[in-house]
Amino acid sequence: MKVEQIYTGCLAQGAYYIVSNGEAAIIDPLRETRPYMDRLEKDNVKLKYIFETHFHADFVSGHLDLSKNTGAPIIYGPNAKPEFDAIIATDGQVFELGALKFKVLHTPGHTMESTTFLLIDENGKDHCIFSGDTLFLGDVGRPDLAQRAASMTQEELAGTLYESLMNKIMPLADDVIVFPAHGAGSACGKNMMKETVDTLGNQKRMNYALNQPSKEAFIAAVTDGLLPPPVYFGMNVAMNKKGYDSFENVFNNGMRALSPDEFEVAAETGGNALMLDTRDSAIFHKGFVPQSINIGINGDFAPWVGSLVGNVAQPILLITEDGMEEETVTRLTRVGFDNIIGHLKGGFNAWLNAGKEIDTVNRISAKQFSETVDVATDVVVDVRKESEYSAEHVDGAYSKPLAYINEWIKDINTEQHFFLHCAGGYRSMIASSILQARGYRNFTEVEGGFKAIAETSVPKTDFVCQSKVMKA
DSSP: EEEEEEEEGGGTTTEEEEEEEEEEESOOOOOHHHHHHHHHHHHHHHEEEOSSSSSOOSSSSSHHHHHHHHOOOEOTTTOOSSSOEEEEOOOOOOETTTTTEEEEEEEESSSTOEEEEEETOOOOTEEEEEETTBBBBBSSSOOOTTHHTTTTOHOOOOOOOHHHHHIIITOOOOOOOOEEOOTTTTTTOSOOOSSSEHHHHHHHHHHHGGGOOOHHHHHHOOOOOOOOOOOOOHHHHHHHHHHHOOOOOOOOOOOOOOOOHHHHHHHHSSSSOOEEEEEEEHHHTBBTTTTOOOSSSSSHHHHHHHHOOOOOOOOOEEETTTTTTHHHHHHHHTOOOEEEEEEEEEEEHHHHHHHHOOOOOOOEEEEHHHHHTTTTTTTEEEOOOOHHHHHEETTTEEEOOOGHHHHHHHHHOOOOOEEESSSSSHHHHHHHHHHTTOOOEEEEETTTTHHHHSSSOOOOOOOOOGBBBOOO
């Protein structure tokens, strides 16, 4: 028996590859199928099943391409209604894989089709569960993503999730291993651990959701503090249900290299195409194509694109570091951004060498900030999460989380200068590029963010003035 977790950090997502006696199963695969095909070929095994724990909201699954390439059937749990051929399993149904068995445990609540797959080993012992978004490490799946589809409130879904956990998961033995679909950093939960594998016994002891004294307390706990889901979530669900263009086609389009002149024409005639620059903020601020948006590839790239761009049909033109085109296109397809027109051949240097117009961001060091700012009179905008702001912030700073920039940007006074920072510079440069693309230039961004500011003499506090907090 071989059980491999294939974890993708930028999405905090776990896919699983299981092998027994020449047969394999893959659970919750990502969009690009090549890594799975390589494993199958290396192990000289046949893919027998593709298991899907639910219709994912935060990424586009590779189930369709994988099934087409291998002939393996796609398997969902009860209540799933995909618009393509799939096996809809019944609760308790067993699928054999070599000497192993997968038992279907229908665990609705996160979504109504959500299913946990229990792996029974060669000796007939319960070995592990692939819990999808039903049970995370330290948390459970948020119960607000399927309200509209299920015609249920988040409280009703939370109650359903409680019954699933208590009746299907909690009775399992403590030594059963838990393999969740996500870890810390995913927007599918709110309190996940950084670890990606644990025992069920440990989760029974320390997971706050599993230790509530009643169903009512559980509902209150898991629905408390839920932030609005990113806009792209519903679109990814639709793609996973209805189908999508093949990864190969989307990838080939994104890999179309455009000269600076071709890129410029495409930007002007490409149906409001978004120019997305994925270089590091330390490089971007020194020079970039005017109107381009910076979301660095070396960060939470795909989730931020999904949250801030929103519409997966948005036409995109890419500007990357040389050699990063394939990685960037792949990451975009994982969250459903398939309308990639092409990329700037030779990157920004080619644009610069062609004598094209460029723009810059006014960035200063934390030391310069400390020597310049007067917290009593100057405006400081903190784009970190509200929880980060609440822990400690520049005295008098405004909390304006990056995730809600499309809401608070309209409140900016264009006649008043302000300082802008995040935790380390990644998010504040995203905000800076969006602000400048929309005509706001009355700000200065602080390099190194609050981490660097904390080392200076700038006054700081953990007192939260509600008038300075932007609520979602």
